[in-house]
Amino acid sequence: MITTRRRACALIGATATIGLPNLPFAQARLSYDLQPKPAGPGIWMIEGSTDYFSMDNGGAIVNCVLLQGDSGLIVIDTGPSRRFGEALAGVARTLDLRGVSAVVNTHHHPDHFFGNQVFATQPIHALGDTIRLAQDEGDGFADNMYRLLGDWMRGTEVVPPRNVLDGGEVTIDGRAFTVLPLSGHTAADMALLDQRSGLLIAGDLVFHDRAPTTPSADLAQWSAALDTLEATNAAAILPGHGPLDQAGASIAQTRAYLDWLNTTLRQSARDGLDMIEVMQLPLPERFAAMGAQPDEYQRSVSHLFPDIELAVLPRAN
Numbered sequence: 001m002i003t004t005r006r007r008a009c010a011l012i013g014a015t016a017t018i019g020l021p022n023l024p025f026a027q028a029r030l031s032y033d034l035q036p037k038p039a040g041p042g043i044w045m046i047e048g049s050t051d052y053f054s055m056d057n058g059g060a061i062v063n064c065v066l067l068q069g070d071s072g073l074i075v076i077d078t079g080p081s082r083r084f085g086e087a088l089a090g091v092a093r094t095l096d097l098r099g100v101s102a103v104v105n106t107h108h109h110p111d112h113f114f115g116n117q118v119f120a121t122q123p124i125h126a127l128g129d130t131i132r133l134a135q136d137e138g139d140g141f142a143d144n145m146y147r148l149l150g151d152w153m154r155g156t157e158v159v160p161p162r163n164v165l166d167g168g169e170v171t172i173d174g175r176a177f178t179v180l181p182l183s184g185h186t187a188a189d190m191a192l193l194d195q196r197s198g199l200l201i202a203g204d205l206v207f208h209d210r211a212p213t214t215p216s217a218d219l220a221q222w223s224a225a226l227d228t229l230e231a232t233n234a235a236a237i238l239p240g241h242g243p244l245d246q247a248g249a250s251i252a253q254t255r256a257y258l259d260w261l262n263t264t265l266r267q268s269a270r271d272g273l274d275m276i277e278v279m280q281l282p283l284p285e286r287f288a289a290m291g292a293q294p295d296e297y298q299r300s301v302s303h304l305f306p307d308i309e310l311a312v313l314p315r316a317n
């Protein structure tokens with residue numbers, strides 16, 4: 001399958017270079033312009049688009065974090081592609097000539113770890129279950145990402161994280177974190193509290209002004225995880241998607257959306273609506289205004305509604 005993808009991309013590349021022998025069209029056009037934004041002392045973020053994956057954004061929809069360590073920068077999440085990982089490594093070298101010293105993946109979704117191959121000589125940390133999920137589901141995600149992003153993905157190989165992080169107090173390249181092993185957005189979601197700054201790096205357990213994604217979600221577990229994050233009383237919250245939150249609103253916003261989604265889908269099942277009718281329901285204004293709407297809501301209906309229907313409706317037998 002990987003060979004087929006490589007061939008397809010090689011063909012796309014060959015077509016694109018016609019007439020531009022010295023400057024392949026794809027290379028000229030498909031480049032990520034990553035700008036590090038300060039997110040605390042010795043901390044920078046690469047802020048992703050709040051849209052869904054598209055050929056326009058090259059899948060740069062995720063927040064990545066760079067934190068100063070003793071021997072270089074610690075990178076949290078590596079983006080959707082090899083090309084993105086290379087751009088991220090370039091940003092790191094502008095901040096610290098020694099570049100990246102360690103990587104952490106918050107969870108196994110492809111926009112968070114498909115840049116890993118660029119950092120393959122460094123330790124790449126994740127929860128044990130995240131490592132297993134990345135190994136099991138990585139190739140399936142890759143097929144989908146090549147379909148969505150085409151030549152942006154050229155040369156991208158799935159490199160799962162390999163260094164297991166457990167919960168608790170952990171030091172990575174001289175920097176102390178509290179690692180919170182949680183779940184709900186996926187079966188294994190890591191949040192990290194940076195002890196030096198008090199910044200909570202929440203991964204995709206928290207979305208900010210961007211609709212949460214639910215393809216691997218368990219809404220009850222997610223709600224419990226938000227309780228844990230709230231109890232950290234973090235100084236600021238860096239969500240997986242959306243802007244840095246210094247007012248502490250993003251956890252409540254994520255909870256309000258997921259609660260509304262759950263209630264709406266359950267009520268719709270009880271009312272006998274079919275999936276198409278549920279997808280066409282009007283969104284409350286505060287949720288309609290989030291990035292990636294109404295598409296993300298409609299994807300959530302397709303992921304979640306069949307199981308909710310089964311749970312809510314009386315069984316035929």
Ligand SMILES: [Zn+2]
Nearest residue numbers: 107109185204
């Ligand atoms: Zn995710």
